[in-house]
Amino acid sequence: MLVLSRHRDESIMIGDDIVVTIVDIRGDKVRLGIDAPQDIPVHRQEVYEAIRRENRKAGQIQPSETRDIGQ
């Protein structure tokens, strides 16, 4: 993993069109500003992972199981 040191208000570029800026640092919390093209989704990792898990589990359900939903 590439590790870079940055001060507040400094940025890094990822490719040509993604800019990540350190907006604020307070204690152990860092606020990031992310400028990316509209077609690149940006998510908090833990939320994204949770949704991926849910979708994967949903993909195991069979039609025989959904009979009672909403009935």
Place this chain on the structure above:
Amino acid sequence: MQISTTRFGTLCVDVDDLIHFPHGIVGFEDCQRWILLADPQNSAVGWMQSAERPATALPVVSPRRFVDSYRVRVTRDQLAGLNLSERDRLYVLCVVGKRDGGYVMNLRAPVLVNLDRRLGCQVITHDDQPLHMALTKPPAPLQKSA
């Protein structure tokens, strides 16, 4: 065209009925073409079936059937991929999951479909909607007392 599915057999579908998800669905990023099917037995449930992977299908429900006040709160950028114009019909679906023996729906990451342009995406809402909203029976109509 024909789509093979492990759950519903081989389906004959119109190419125009396919819904294109340019980014796939979270966890199924390589599946870009899906078809929306009615559940054979339950009108409250639909299935998002991958046109590319026969065994990949997700049960979905219309969230407002269960939570009247549900609103999808996202930024304009998150909807950019849907090419929505004023007259397009937007369909909101939530993926059904299983939890503690019961069924739940994911209100945090609804699937949005532009029915007119056949474009879809799964978005993550920026309010704190639950990942697991219980799909309980809709409340029975109030009985009028005599």
